[in-house]
Amino acid sequence: MSDFDHIFRKYHNSLYLYANKFVRNESISLDIVQDVFASIWEKGKLELHDEHLKAYLFNAVKNSCFNYLKHERVVQDHQQRHIERIMQLEQKYYKSGEQSLIEKENLDKIYKAINALSVINREVIELSRFEGLRNKEIAKKLKLPVRTVETRLFRALSELKEKLSKNNLRILLNICALIKS
């Protein structure tokens, strides 16, 4: 029992974020994650070791999401046509083997990287992602034009992306250095 608890607590946040990335709907994402955990509870996949279990969980969530999106008649409305196209492209992107940061990285590491951003950039990430404010609301709060907020968000995400890939690069360089010596 405590094994299951431990696994649930370890992966829930990431799996939820991962599902929401594709499905963009909180309650459905939570449902999908619940179902995936139910499948390991029932099928007894708890004997799988860390990396295998993790891969199983993320794959199961991804497949459930793609399945849900395939069967869901999202686009009745022509206005959504382009949005759906982007979602399709995204699915193709990840089906071709790309991995999300959510799967690759420890969420703590990402959180630390956010804390290490420049003040302005960190602020816009916190307001948008942690407090859930939309761009217009952030603009109002900071008394800035919306376009400025939009540009800041873009820059913040770029800085964060750079930080996270730098981490990997640094580790890689260290490994190379170790091997060489």
Add this chain to the structure above:
Amino acid sequence: MLVVNDENLIMTTVNSSEIQQMISRYLNGDLSRTEQEKLVNWIKDSPKNQRLFFELKDVWDASHKGSNEKVNEQLLKFYRKQATQKRTKSISSWKSVIAVAAILVFGLVIGSVMQMQFGQDNSQLESFYVPKGSRSEVTLADGTKVNLNSNSYLKFDTHFSKNNRIVHLEGEAYFEVKSDKNHPFTVQTNNFDIVVTGTKFNVSNYHDDQLIGATLAEGKIELFTDDHQQFEIKPGEKISLDRKTNHYELNDADVESETAWIDNEFIFKEIPFPDLIKRLERWYDVRISYSGNELNEMMYSGSFKNQETIWQVLDALKLTSPIDYEKISFRKFELNYKPM
């Protein structure tokens, strides 16, 4: 390197603040339809654009501090869900024992929270509800075992005991009543009461069903109706009430099919289409809408053993009857008539 002249020209570089703003708007703002189209075209324009867009979106998706509160809440929800699901393994499995215990605790907690007046004095009422898509087994204080089907309520007085055996049922349940000739067991429903001393029988009275009634497996039951009729049922017999005509009928029953739901087998014999739909909705916790009078006229028979998903059932129906289906949204389906 900016190409600016014509609105229709694709922005090929991400240094364009327009693209940057559109990406931000896609993620956390409002993107107009024209902008959406521009963005899609920009993404499709080169693999480099595609990679950049999806990497940035991924950083956005991953930026979150996570909530322990939510995890705890979800973990609790997970265990509750597991506890209310029917265990198909033998009762000797420790999981089942805990599940049944959890059910009783859960049921009693609900009972004490929902203090319903039952039309009498201030006696407290315990109630136990099995949601759609689930089935549960409960053992009452007198040793009577009750199997409850999806979307069913079982209510009983706090003072239920072996000397005071009255329960109220809405929905469907299979009772294995502990024998006691001196203290009859009563199942009350909105249309009739059943009184027994020790028997095995199935009661079905969903409020949205046209046909309701009881089927007897073993023993003897006496049925008292609201309009003062009385029926004595023998094993292998079934009494049904047609709510439309208000007419009671006593027939021979196929007890095995009527009670197969207890073993997670979904069996139906010559039932009208609307009833089949309602049963599927309860069993799988889905919503099914349909149009076409042809469908209403048809009678259905079939059996699904341990079919795990509504998909399998609908696919089977599609193969064997003039039905086609479409998923409308999460847990919602639409059926239509399609000649074979």
